[in-house]
Amino acid sequence: MATTRKGSNRPSIFQVAQLAGVSHQTVSRVINHSPDVSARTRAKVQAAIGQLGYRPSNSARALASARSRTIGLIAGGVDHFGPVSSITSIESIAREHGLFMSVMMVDEAHCTQTDFEAMCEGFLQQNVDAFIFLTPTDAMFEAACRAQVSQPRVVVTSTHGAVRADEAPGLSRRSSRIALTGIDQWGAVQDVARLLVSRGHRTALYIAGPAEWRDAATRLDSWRAAALHHRIRTAVVHTRSWQARESYALMNHLIDERGMSGAALPSVVVTADDNQAVGAARALHEHGLRIPHDISLVGFDDMPSVDNMLPPLTTVHPRFEDLGAATMRQVLALTDQGQPAEFPVNRHGVGLIKADLVLRSSLGHAVRHL
The missing domain is CATH 3.40.50.2300 (Response regulator)
Structure with missing residues (x-):
């Protein structure tokens, strides 16, 4: 008859060794992923572990391997x-x-x-x-x-x-x-710029993230280099946070300002993250500007649900x-x-x-x- 757990006692490494028909040192090697165990023996030990419900303590593993894992x-x-x-x-x-x-x-x-x-x-x-x-x-x-x-x-x-x-x-x-x-955020922003140029965009607004964030700095530096290389005329506005409400307020201000001055809007808005794109999209919608018929929009991060925005958001998907x-x-x-x-x-x-x-x-x- 196979050995089973009795009462509430926690099974030990010695019980696993007895059931598998090996030494407790071999069980320890299996637990610590040592390569010095044959596949057949490893399978026997793992089967015994599963049958007994054995769980090695972290301290025991540390003593056996000289690592805390x-x-x-x-x-x-x-x-x-x-x-x-x-x-x-x-x-x-x-x-x-x-x-x-x-x-x-x-x-x-x-x-x-x-x-x-x-x-x-x-x-x-x-x-x-x-x-x-x-x-x-x-x-x-x-x-x-x-x-x-x-x-x-x-x-x-x-x-x-x-x-x-x-x-x-x-x-x-x-x-x-x-x-x-x-x-590779630098490379991703370069990909965005190449796609914009292939679709005829030569004027853009870039909404940057908070300056102390390295993601924001990398994306902004890459965008400036790409805009210079591809001769994209770009304005850059800076935010203090990644929040949608801040990009919403900035976008509202820009639209109102350009409306009063008669200056044309850029053909595309590029944001340093998808939250900012959500805020920009709301401002554009409230001013009666259709995406992408009147102006295009691009984000970064491929956050959950941006594929269900209206319209779905073009963005960068980090792996x-x-x-x-x-x-x-x-x-x-x-x-x-x-x-x-x-x-x-x-x-x-x-x-x-x-x-x-x-x-x-x-x-x-x-x-x-x-």
């Missing part, structure tokens, strides 16, 4: 779609590799170096094997690069900001223990799932548990995942405004 994640921007999507993807990939994510979320607008070091110290007390830092703002990025930790770290960021990624203070001294990953997978591969490589990720693009020391331009009906051919 815990990754410390410090994340800013958790009120926004991009960072939340990245965290979700990273955590999912970590679970697939049997790793535990310990997460601290921070207000990216007020995070100081002292705050960052205190959070790192909290993780060090958990004996984390490595760190992942999700750094949407300049202050967080520089704090992550300066952090006084010896464990490997992977910094998820954008290439541009107050400093370029490869110019961050203290980065060169720790190059063998640090990796940087992100989305957050691929970013999570690549970030975790870098963690595993830095902790000698696998090969590093291969990136299609590398800019300024950041391994970048490509983003996809999604063409929908909010972008039409240029309309000549008289």
Whole structure:
């Protein structure tokens, strides 16, 4: 008769070993994903684990492998779609590799170096094997690069900001223990500009995001370079937040101002994120301007439901799932548990995942405004 759990006692590694007919050391190797176990033996142990409902304790695994199998994640921007999507993807990939994510979320607008070091110290007390830092703002990025930790770290960021990624203070001294990953936002904005030109657009309004956000800086720098290259006449307006209400107010002001002066509207509005596009679309609609018949609209991030706007929004779709997978591969490589990720693009020391331009009906051919 097969061995089963009795009462409420938690099954032990020795019970698993007895049921599988192997030593408890072999069970430990299977639990810790050691390659030094045959496929047949691994299957027997996994079957015994499943039958008994055995769950290894994190402390036991740490003792067996000299690792805690815990990754410390410090994340800013958790009120926004991009960072939340990245965290979700990273955590999912970590679970697939049997790793535990310990997460601290921070207000990216007020995070100081002292705050960052205190959070790192909290993780060090958990004996984390490595760190992942999700750094949407300049202050967080520089704090992550300066952090006084010896464990490997992977910094998820954008290439541009107050400093370029490869110019961050203290980065060169720790190059063998640090990796940087992100989305190829520069390339995505270049794709947007090429598509606009192919549809005859030569005048554009660009609504930029908050200056302290590295995503906003990268997208704006890329847009300015693309506009210059393609000879797109562009006006740029800056926002203090990513909120739709701010871009709505700015768009209203622009339409009223140009209406009073008699100046023509641009043929397309390009926004640094989809929330801003939603606000701009509302202002255009309330002024009787039809998208794309009178003016076109493009966003960034492919947030849920923008494909159901009226009309559906042309935008950029970042591959957050691929970013999570690549970030975790870098963690595993830095902790000698696998090969590093291969990136299609590398800019300024950041391994970048490509983003996809999604063409929908909010972008039409240029309309000549008289």
